[in-house]
Amino acid sequence: xxxxxxxxxxxxxxxxxxxxxxxxxxxxxxxxxxxxxxxxxxxxxxxxxxxxxxxxxxxxxxxxxxxxxxxxxxxxxxxxxxxxxxxxxxxxxxxxxxxxxxxxxxxxxxxxxxxxxxxxxxxxxxxxxxxxxxxxxxxxxxxxxxxxxxxxxxxxxxxxxxxxxxxxxxxxxxxxxxxxxxxxxxxxxxxxxxxxxxxxxxxxxxxxxxxxxxxxxxxxxxxxxxxxxxxxxxxxxxxxxxxxxxxxxxxxxxxxxxxxxxxxxxxxxxxxxxxxxxxxxxxxxxxxxxxxxxxxxxxxxxxxxxxxxxxxxxxxxxxxxxxxxxxxxxxxxxxxxxxxxxxxxxxxxxxxxxxxxxxxxxxxxxxxxxxxxxxxxxxxxxxxxxxxxxxxxxxxxxxxxxxxxxxxxx
Numbered sequence: 001x002x003x004x005x006x007x008x009x010x011x012x013x014x015x016x017x018x019x020x021x022x023x024x025x026x027x028x029x030x031x032x033x034x035x036x037x038x039x040x041x042x043x044x045x046x047x048x049x050x051x052x053x054x055x056x057x058x059x060x061x062x063x064x065x066x067x068x069x070x071x072x073x074x075x076x077x078x079x080x081x082x083x084x085x086x087x088x089x090x091x092x093x094x095x096x097x098x099x100x101x102x103x104x105x106x107x108x109x110x111x112x113x114x115x116x117x118x119x120x121x122x123x124x125x126x127x128x129x130x131x132x133x134x135x136x137x138x139x140x141x142x143x144x145x146x147x148x149x150x151x152x153x154x155x156x157x158x159x160x161x162x163x164x165x166x167x168x169x170x171x172x173x174x175x176x177x178x179x180x181x182x183x184x185x186x187x188x189x190x191x192x193x194x195x196x197x198x199x200x201x202x203x204x205x206x207x208x209x210x211x212x213x214x215x216x217x218x219x220x221x222x223x224x225x226x227x228x229x230x231x232x233x234x235x236x237x238x239x240x241x242x243x244x245x246x247x248x249x250x251x252x253x254x255x256x257x258x259x260x261x262x263x264x265x266x267x268x269x270x271x272x273x274x275x276x277x278x279x280x281x282x283x284x285x286x287x288x289x290x291x292x293x294x295x296x297x298x299x300x301x302x303x304x305x306x307x308x309x310x311x312x313x314x315x316x317x318x319x320x321x322x323x324x325x326x327x328x329x330x331x332x333x334x335x336x337x338x339x340x341x342x343x344x345x346x347x348x349x350x351x352x353x354x355x356x357x358x359x360x361x362x363x364x365x366x367x368x369x370x371x372x373x374x375x376x377x378x379x380x381x382x383x384x385x386x387x388x389x390x391x392x393x394x395x396x397x398x399x400x401x402x403x404x405x406x407x408x409x410x
Contacts, residue, residue: 011047045152048145055189062188065198072201073102075167079199082130082154082168084147084176086138087116089131090274093138094174103129106276117149119157128161130154132171142176147183151190158196167199254355262289296351297344304344307337 046054072081072095083095089109091100100106105122112120114133121130132150134142158166168187172178184200191198235242245252266285271278290302291310302310368374373392381388 011050013047045156048148051148051186051189055185060185060188060192062192064194064196065184065188065191065200067200067202070201072167072169073098075199075201076165077126079165079167080128080130080158080161080163082119082132082166082171084134084142084150084171085131086140087114087133087136088138089114090138090276092276095169096138099129099131100276106274117146117153119150119153121157121161128163130157134172134176142172142178144172144178144182144186147172147176147178148186148190151186155190155194155196159194163196165197165199167201170200170202259289297347299340299344304340307333307340 068075075081081099083099085091085096085099089106091097091106103122103124108122109120109131114120114131116133116136118133119130120133121128123129132154134146134150157163170180170183172183173180187198187200232242234240250257263282263285266288267278267281270281291300291312293300297304300309371394373394375389375391376393378386378388378390
């Protein structure tokens, strides 16, 4: 009863946590009041509504919160790093993706069973990497209240771990689209009089006008990067004959799509349950792809490029081969490349003919005449429930290559 009377003057909420997930030694003593240093200054965790009343029409000053320019990951090693994540720890975009690629240890973080508003961390070299859990799922948006409560716990963790220097991005202002000046006041208020130096590094995002300028400078058609001047000049420099396929029609580039399917089948057998580590297996999948004999060409892609089969570890079990001098090797390599490319071209033509015959068996020829009503496929659909077809339209003019349709809806 006396504790209830003692706490009556504060706004608080009692949250039950099972013993397995309760990582706080004593909720009342550790979370209610934190001693900063040898002085009598204390910080009482508060609700978001109380905070809004305290900072209303007031200026919060904290000279320890400094905004920097440059890359967050270039911060000195004496600075610990912190950023926001979701409870499911699916760090697959933005700053969270950069943290996952640089520091990893996602399974170690999951073993800490993070809850919303809590802060989990790992140790990297001589500093801590802190992850602020501000929401449940990665696709959700963080609210200012959730971020405020999480920053309070970040403060407690920094004091507990004796962290004196901290580097953070502009938390909440990325994919969560919160107002950074409002969050900056939060950080200044919560970390005021702690003695903790905080460096804030901006996330380098291009403005809409800058993005439009990049598109205007480098792209000359709706096909985007596939027809950019940069790629065109690169192909010209390397003497590559570039062929364009129809947009929104992957069937027109079947060979490449088939190779992507094979790559996906390789990766499917090795990725973990969360499918977050697929990129680490790409070099091994490409090694298998390039060293395997393809049915369409009868050759290894590696052999067609370099004129010899790839030496894999079991090749050392073969009998020793005769050695050649430089001239013999040069002539034999040239001959092998010519023969291999000729065989590959012949088999590709043969395979394309078989593919065409197989496709023609199921082809349903459609005949359209001038004046017929036609539907146009909607390639700019907004959402799954929008119509797939536009029209009907009529008054078409048909030629051997192009079809001109009058956009006069019936």
